[in-house]
Amino acid sequence: MNASKEPSFRESVDLMFNRAVALMDLPPGLEEKIRVCNATYTVRFGVRLRGQIHTFTGYRSVHSEHMEPVKGGIRYAMGVNQDEVEALAALMTYKCALVEAPFGGSKGGLRLDPRQWEEHELELITRRFAYELIKRDLINPAQNVPAPDMGTGEREMAWIADQYKRMNTTDINYRACVTGKPINAGGIQGRVEATGRGVQYALHEFFRHPEDIAAAKLSGTLDGKRVVVQGLGNVGYHAAKFLSEEDGCLITGIIERDGALVDAKGLNVEAVRNWIARHGGVEGYPEGQFVKEGAKVLEQACDILIPAAMEGVINLSNAAQIKASLIIEAANGPITAGADDILRQKGTVIIPDMYANAGGVTVSYFEWVKNLSHIRFGRIGRRQEEARHQLLVTELQRLNRGLGDAWEMSPDFKQKYLKGAGELELVRSGLDDTMRTAYQSMREVWHSRQDVTDLRTAAYLVSIAKVAASYRAMGL
Numbered sequence: 001m002n003a004s005k006e007p008s009f010r011e012s013v014d015l016m017f018n019r020a021v022a023l024m025d026l027p028p029g030l031e032e033k034i035r036v037c038n039a040t041y042t043v044r045f046g047v048r049l050r051g052q053i054h055t056f057t058g059y060r061s062v063h064s065e066h067m068e069p070v071k072g073g074i075r076y077a078m079g080v081n082q083d084e085v086e087a088l089a090a091l092m093t094y095k096c097a098l099v100e101a102p103f104g105g106s107k108g109g110l111r112l113d114p115r116q117w118e119e120h121e122l123e124l125i126t127r128r129f130a131y132e133l134i135k136r137d138l139i140n141p142a143q144n145v146p147a148p149d150m151g152t153g154e155r156e157m158a159w160i161a162d163q164y165k166r167m168n169t170t171d172i173n174y175r176a177c178v179t180g181k182p183i184n185a186g187g188i189q190g191r192v193e194a195t196g197r198g199v200q201y202a203l204h205e206f207f208r209h210p211e212d213i214a215a216a217k218l219s220g221t222l223d224g225k226r227v228v229v230q231g232l233g234n235v236g237y238h239a240a241k242f243l244s245e246e247d248g249c250l251i252t253g254i255i256e257r258d259g260a261l262v263d264a265k266g267l268n269v270e271a272v273r274n275w276i277a278r279h280g281g282v283e284g285y286p287e288g289q290f291v292k293e294g295a296k297v298l299e300q301a302c303d304i305l306i307p308a309a310m311e312g313v314i315n316l317s318n319a320a321q322i323k324a325s326l327i328i329e330a331a332n333g334p335i336t337a338g339a340d341d342i343l344r345q346k347g348t349v350i351i352p353d354m355y356a357n358a359g360g361v362t363v364s365y366f367e368w369v370k371n372l373s374h375i376r377f378g379r380i381g382r383r384q385e386e387a388r389h390q391l392l393v394t395e396l397q398r399l400n401r402g403l404g405d406a407w408e409m410s411p412d413f414k415q416k417y418l419k420g421a422g423e424l425e426l427v428r429s430g431l432d433d434t435m436r437t438a439y440q441s442m443r444e445v446w447h448s449r450q451d452v453t454d455l456r457t458a459a460y461l462v463s464i465a466k467v468a469a470s471y472r473a474m475g476l
Ligand SMILES: NC(=O)c1ccc[n+]([C@@H]2O[C@H](COP(=O)([O-])OP(=O)(O)OC[C@H]3O[C@@H](n4cnc5c(N)ncnc54)[C@H](O)[C@@H]3O)[C@@H](O)[C@H]2O)c1
Pocket: 148, 149, 150, 151, 152, 195, 230, 231, 232, 233, 234, 235, 236, 255, 256, 257, 294, 308, 309, 310, 311, 330, 331, 332, 333, 357, 358, 360, 361
């Protein structure tokens, strides 16, 4: 294949879907029903800014309503188009099914570069976009619940929730109309970092299986592994930070819009992030080496490659040169269908997007449930009980006393013990359980079926089977 034959993002998702359904025995016609996008709404609206009217184009796509509400982020970027939004909505359907978040798939986008607008201008634009979607029930706690994606975050979600409340003054569940909100606007602890945390938990689970580590031509643990990450935004930053600070990984490459930094000794993620915040890019960072053609660093030798920026970055033009033997797709669709073929033939192990970045929607689900139940999270679950018990045992050992003795708690212990399991602990353990269980469901298919040679096909098989079962149960 040459570069001109590169399929679009939407075609790539469909090609990978087709590869999986060819191995399934679905009732006639159901495959087509699952694959197609149910509806895409395009809106153009004007906002008076800087003395003139600016017209913006936005989309909200609903891929599958086999479960409602449908769920999926809202992206702000210049490249947003219908094809992209539909591909992302389809991935949301498969992702939610894989991790058993009870939602259908949706996605939205607004064609604009958020860096070109002031905060108060972005608020006006966001509120107007939200108004257009809310009045058509394309944002609604029972029907369609957005979340952050590229170019958006907590701030935009808070504006959307407030806009919904203004238009639905008697809806007590208004907070559940969007997830990824700030804590003081009905959000949940651990949501901001959830997708990056999920990438870390996915790698933890991968490294619990020696057979899988060997398949990726690696050995040992995460400690000391060389990691290259593309995109130091919400997902890439948190993934790189947790992997370097908690697991001992060396971040040997960071690729951003203006170029890349490489350093065999490992880069300080926090310091690079602060540099980007101050200077708008990685160029000039005082440590490591700056590479102007950042995308070339995707081809650098490393153990784990984490594309966490955007789709299509590993494609027919560079797939053969990729040296990492393990790629975890933190971004949606970073590998095109053609590149996926090349990498699979080379024996590269790919942990697919629909699983790898599902931490965001998983914790969004917790937030939505919290908003609907109107109860603060913090009841003690089994794992928290165990953790509390362990804390108690450790403290008693420290004091060298038996259980019946009178004893003084250390202030640190007292604070932790009396606090019990807080919301953050619950969110983390729920996310960890979800990432473990979903990985095991994929790997079971990967290792038990002769005709399944990769994790992506396994992920599609698991999720399509669940979507198909929903359609069959509800009747068409
Ligand atoms: N935010 C979430 O919770 C979430 C959940 C699931 C999946 N995702 C996916 O993860 C990816 C990143 O999302 P995000 O929320 O972290 O976005 P973000 O806007 O917070 O960060 C994106 C980062 O990538 C950088 N970037 C953009 N284009 C680049 C390029 N060509 N080369 C190198 N760097 C580039 C940006 O400068 C920015 O630092 C997207 O594919 C998104 O769909 C995000």
